[in-house]
Amino acid sequence: MCGISGFTFEDLALVKRMCDVLWHRGPDDEGYYVDAGISLGNRRLAIIDLKTGRQPIYNEDGSIVVVHDGEIYNFMSLRAELEDHGHDFHTNSDTEVIVHAYEEWGDDFMRKFNGMFAFALWDANRRRLLLARDPCGIKPLYYTILKDGSLIFASEIKAILQHEEIRREVDREAFHYYVNLRFTPREKTMFKGIKRLLPGHYLVMENGSIKIRKFWDIIPSPQHYSESYLIKKIRDVLKRAIRRHLISDVPLGVYLSGGIDSSTIVAFASEMTDEPLKTFTMGFGEPTDELEDARFIADYFGTDHKELVVSTDLLKDYPQMIWHADMPKRNLYPYYIAKEVG
Structure with a gap:
């Protein structure tokens, strides 16, 4: 950035x-x-x-x-x-x-x-x-x-x-x-x-x-494909996209929630790196936290995993988080985790 x-x-x-x-x-x-x-x-x-x-x-x-x-x-x-x-x-x-x-x-x-x-x-x-x-x-x-x-x-x-x-x-x-x-x-x-x-x-x-x-637009082209073709196509597209994002002269990391999106990124990215992939997860010390799910994925793929449990009142940091956002935003927490582990 x-x-x-x-x-x-x-x-x-x-x-x-x-x-x-x-x-x-x-x-x-x-x-x-x-x-x-x-x-x-x-x-x-x-x-x-x-x-x-x-x-x-x-x-x-x-x-x-x-x-x-x-x-x-x-x-x-x-x-x-x-x-x-x-x-x-x-x-x-x-x-x-x-x-x-x-x-x-x-x-x-x-x-x-x-x-x-x-x-x-x-x-x-x-x-x-x-x-x-x-x-x-x-x-x-x-x-x-x-x-x-x-x-x-x-x-x-x-x-x-x-x-x-x-x-x-x-x-x-x-x-x-x-x-x-x-x-x-x-x-x-x-x-x-x-x-x-x-x-x-x-x-x-x-x-x-x-x-x-x-200079760019999506041009719809409705066609019928088999399920196996679409699975392979999505897998190939995801792999290419993740490989491109890994081009860097500095260390990289992944925000891991344990959900299907971030877990898929970790699954593919871990195959493309020589060193253990760095992953980060944020929690609030509540039963609804995703720490356990993220920890399972991190252990499975052998990542260098860090957990951030927020025990302070996030409302105190909201003015600064909103200042960074410029526009109304539903999820400001990525800013917070980047600030704490950066």
Whole structure:
């Protein structure tokens, strides 16, 4: 997880304040790019290429720059393809494929990515800003338009609120949706005027105008398959997805509840790692805790298991947990367990 922020004007102090608010998303490093008409910032949590992957990252002549939150899982194959087309790479980071892919394939380059991502790319020659978000919306990205037409964006709303012009005003329609549906649909947030870039979409700001386009969608194709075929297909897809998520230059872990979802992840992941998989479970010292179920799974697959039993009053930590969430959220406990065992 990293944090990105920026806007279409020059202000180093503001972009630093925005990144300071995102420190928890990337405590390992920070980086900035500021020029006439653009400011970009990044807080980095180093996962891949710990030595040379510092952001922002540029193309060969420095005319294209990107800040990125996420991971491009197929970056090695894309890198090989781009090198065959004559592109020179200067890092081992997955982020660098973004700038070269944009050079090579234009705005459709996101279609080639298999990953979870939110990034901001600045094309200095065209004075063009491009924001993009992964097809499933795993990585967050919010933006708003200021009175003068400038655009400001960030991984979290609290960073956008660092601009003094932006009012902390509730969007009543979004609030109505949340009370009735328990979520806010489409691009709406609980903050009036602040929108989220939808999953599978990219935004381009060029010559003072903004265009938003969809680059990915699910195309239904109803067909009849046997049960055995579907079981094998789901198993293969899960294995590929879990294997991709295990790509890292730092240790990884799994939140294990003992339920079918997390247990399936542990089952497959434990087959793909040389060292015992690290697993974590949270309980409250109550009969309904899932500690015993999780312990059974951890023992069965031989994981390096840690249990966190919360004996304090969680309500005391709720203000900070809500601050991290930005929007109403049904389950804040993953934040708590990450805080305690991190």
